[in-house]
Amino acid sequence: xxxxxxxxxxxxxxxxxxxxxxxxxxxxxxxxxxxxxxxxxxxxxxxxxxxxxxxxxxxxxxxxxxxxxxxxxxxxxxxxxxxxxxxxxxxxxxxxxxxxxxxxxxxxxxxxxxxxxxxxxxxxxxxxxxxxxxxxxxxxxxxxxxxxxxxxxxxxxxxxxxxxxxxxxxxxxxxxxxxxxxxxxxxxxxxxxxxxxxxxxxxxxxxxxxxxxxxxxxxxxxxxxxxxxxxxxxxxxxxxxxxxxxxxxxxxxxxxxxxxxxxxxxxxxxxxxxxxxxxxxxxxxxxxxxxxxxxxxxxxxxxxxxxxxxxxxxxxxxxxxxxxxxxxxxxxxxxxxxxxxxxxxxxxxxxxxxxxxxxxxxxxxxxxxxxxxxxxxxxxxxxxxxxxxxxxxxxxxxxxxxxxxxxxxxxxxxxxxxxxxxxxxxxxxxxxxxxxxxxxxxxxxxxxxxxxxxxxxxxxxxxxxxxxxxxxxxxxx
Amino acid sequence: xxxxxxxxxxxxxxxxxxxxxxxxxxxxxxxxxxxxxxxxxxxxxxxxxxxxxxxxxxxxxxxxxxxxxxxxxxxxxxxxxxxxxxxxxxxxxxxxxxxxxxxxxxxxxxxxxxxxxxxxxxxxxxxxxxxxxxxxxxxxxxxxxxxxxxxxxxxxxxxxxxxxxxxxxxxxxxxxxxxx
Numbered sequence: 021x022x023x024x025x026x027x028x029x030x031x032x033x034x035x036x037x038x039x040x041x042x043x044x045x046x047x048x049x050x051x052x053x054x055x056x057x058x059x060x061x062x063x064x065x066x067x068x069x070x071x072x073x074x075x076x077x078x079x080x081x082x083x084x085x086x087x088x089x090x091x092x093x094x095x096x097x098x099x100x101x102x103x104x105x106x107x108x109x110x111x112x113x114x115x116x117x118x119x120x121x122x123x124x125x126x127x128x129x130x131x132x133x134x135x136x137x138x139x140x141x142x143x144x145x146x147x148x149x150x151x152x153x154x155x156x157x158x159x160x161x162x163x164x165x166x167x168x169x170x171x172x173x174x175x176x177x178x179x180x181x182x183x184x185x186x187x188x189x190x191x192x193x194x195x196x197x198x199x200x201x202x203x204x205x206x207x208x209x210x211x212x213x214x215x216x217x218x219x220x221x222x223x224x225x226x227x228x229x230x231x232x233x234x235x236x237x238x239x240x241x242x243x244x245x246x247x248x249x250x251x252x253x254x255x256x257x258x259x260x261x262x263x264x265x266x267x268x269x270x271x272x273x274x275x276x277x278x279x280x281x282x283x284x285x286x287x288x289x290x291x292x293x294x295x296x297x298x299x300x301x302x303x304x305x306x307x308x309x310x311x312x313x314x315x316x317x318x319x320x321x322x323x324x325x326x327x328x329x330x331x332x333x334x335x336x337x338x339x340x341x342x343x344x345x346x347x348x349x350x351x352x353x354x355x356x357x358x359x360x361x362x363x364x365x366x367x368x369x370x371x372x373x374x375x376x377x378x379x380x381x382x383x384x385x386x387x388x389x390x391x392x393x394x395x396x397x398x399x400x401x402x403x404x405x406x407x408x409x410x411x412x413x414x415x416x417x418x419x420x421x422x423x424x425x426x427x428x429x430x431x432x433x434x435x436x437x438x439x440x441x442x443x444x445x446x447x448x449x450x451x452x453x454x455x456x457x458x459x460x461x462x463x464x465x466x467x468x469x470x471x472x473x474x475x476x477x478x479x480x481x482x483x484x485x486x487x488x489x490x491x492x493x494x495x496x497x
Numbered sequence: 498x499x500x501x502x503x504x505x506x507x508x509x510x511x512x513x514x515x516x517x518x519x520x521x522x523x524x525x526x527x528x529x530x531x532x533x534x535x536x537x538x539x540x541x542x543x544x545x546x547x548x549x550x551x552x553x554x555x556x557x558x559x560x561x562x563x564x565x566x567x568x569x570x571x572x573x574x575x576x577x578x579x580x581x582x583x584x585x586x587x588x589x590x591x592x593x594x595x596x597x598x599x600x601x602x603x604x605x606x607x608x609x610x611x612x613x614x615x616x617x618x619x620x621x622x623x624x625x626x627x628x629x630x631x632x633x634x635x636x637x638x639x640x641x642x643x644x645x646x647x648x649x650x651x652x653x654x655x656x657x658x659x660x661x662x663x664x665x666x667x668x669x670x671x672x673x674x675x676x677x
């Protein structure tokens with residue numbers, strides 16, 4: 021008799037013969053075998069999750085390795101530039117001179133390397149690119165900030181009213197974006213990294229931190245403990261507001277110690293007469309969720325009619341879609357308009373645009389008018405099984421996109437300014453009267469998120485021939 | 498969010514591992530499993546909106562999922578399962594098996610974390626095998642061709658790998674219990 025585990029693997033593989041299927045059902049007549057089957061199925065689901073985590077971890081490690089490679093190559097450059105270039109040595113005297121020169125150069129390299137590593141060991145992070153209007157206070161004294169300047173533990177970084185800077189931590193992918201009029205102190209201790217936000221706002225993209233060494237960000241009112249996530253923390257005289265885009269942050273009031281766990285897609289505020297609770301970043305009637313098995317959870321934030329959405333997923337073509345969908349329900353005719361401002365992607369195939377969809381199922385009939393960096397705007401639709409895509413424009417971001425539904429006909433429009441629209445395509449797609457309309461973003465990669473920014477987002481309950489971008493009684497930004 | 502909806506949502510999320518194990522075990526396709534899971538949630542939310550009181554939520558969700566799964570198999574063109582009584586019998590057995598247990602697994606998140614660590618510690622070849630099987634959803638014959646092995650050898654390797662991982666998880670949990 022074939023062992024149960026083997027039969028289950030073959031069942032998983034859909035390669036059970038008729039005989040083996042009978043054998044499997046025979047096995048399951050006993051309660052003991054059914055309990056084993058339940059455990060096996062549970063184990064399979066966990067194994068699937070573990071494999072996906074492992075894949076994401078390997079990807080992050082590869083990225084981190086690439087970062088370290090740059091550091092190593094810098095040392096190489098340093099050593100090579102200190103060594104004399106090879107020249108022909110004509111006589112014995114000249115050869116001796118060169119030997120002395122070689123020895124001196126080697127000593128210089130050694131001393132240089134010692135100094136380099138001694139100073140480098142104190143370096144916690146570096147500025148990335150241009151640091152505008154930035155002052156670094158080291159031991160209370162202002163330092164000259166150059167491009168890619170080092171930030172040491174204990175340094176206080178300040179930005180002016182028109183300033184801003186990005187700080188990247190060494191040997192990890194943690195990034196800190198300082199907005200204007202911000203003051204933050206960076207410190208590395210045995211317990212982990214400490215960031216003290218005294219004023220302004222910072223966006224932190226934190227790489228997973230070592231066990232028992234969480235990154236802690238404090239403000240005068242609150243403390244946020246981070247394990248590996250992306251969030252925005254802003255402080256004013258009265259309150260501190262935390263918006264989590266990805267991962268989980270524990271946010272606590274320093275006054276009474278009350279804490280709340282804030283997940284991706286939620287925000288919380290600590291301040292006087294403000295209840296400490298996690299609230300959604302999406303106001304009603306908007307919702308967001310991942311469609312299909314995307315690998316990494318997406319998130320969206322809507323501020324007025326400006327939306328930032330992050331999404332993973334391999335694609336949205338053929339018979340199954342994988343993307344992050346920010347949506348609201350639509351009954352009958354209507355339309356969705358947005359301007360794709362930017363799409364920051366990890367893969368060239370990333371897409372962002374407006375979507376109309378019958379359901380939240382991965383293979384639902386849909387229409388997707390999207391912008392893809394490098395190739396312009398494409399109109400993708402699926403009426404039954406497989407989707408089709410047509411190139412409809414060569415625009416670059418920012419670009420205006422609009423989908424309108426009238427009966428079973430969905431029409432795609434493009435516009436240079438949101439005022440005059442030109443028809444880019446039209447398809448008959450049978451869907452239920454009640455559908456979902458909104459914004460979609462996919463990274464073409466299950467282990468990375470693409471970030472897209474939209475503005476002038478509006479959903480209308482009845483399609484009009486030539487809409488204006490900022491009016492309309494039934495529009496719901 | 499009303500209090501009852503909050504309670505139902507909390508319960509639905511807490512029993513996700515159990516329900517997903519049932520769905521994924523029968524569907525064997527991560528994307529489709531996620532789809533079925535979402536569909537169950539939509540149906541549950543619809544019922545709640547209508548004011549329907551669901552006594553045993555876990556059982557109700559599994560029943561809805563079971564119907565969706567059978568429908569999925571029927572839609573598979575080449576699955577040779579149309580009116581296949583053996584398959585339907587198997588689905589019933591699985592349903593029965595899940596009926597016999599509590600939907601909230603003991604130390605679920607600890608087990609998941611331990612398994613993640615065990616997978617991370619595997620040799621490259623074994624991790625590759627798991628990626629092919631679970632992430633890419635490749636068939637045994639495809640894996641066998643890629644790894645230049647027989648299908649029987651791949652099945653045996655998977656059985657051994659799963660056993661080794663199960664032992665690894667138990668060891669880690671034991672060490673945790675002992676505070677080591």
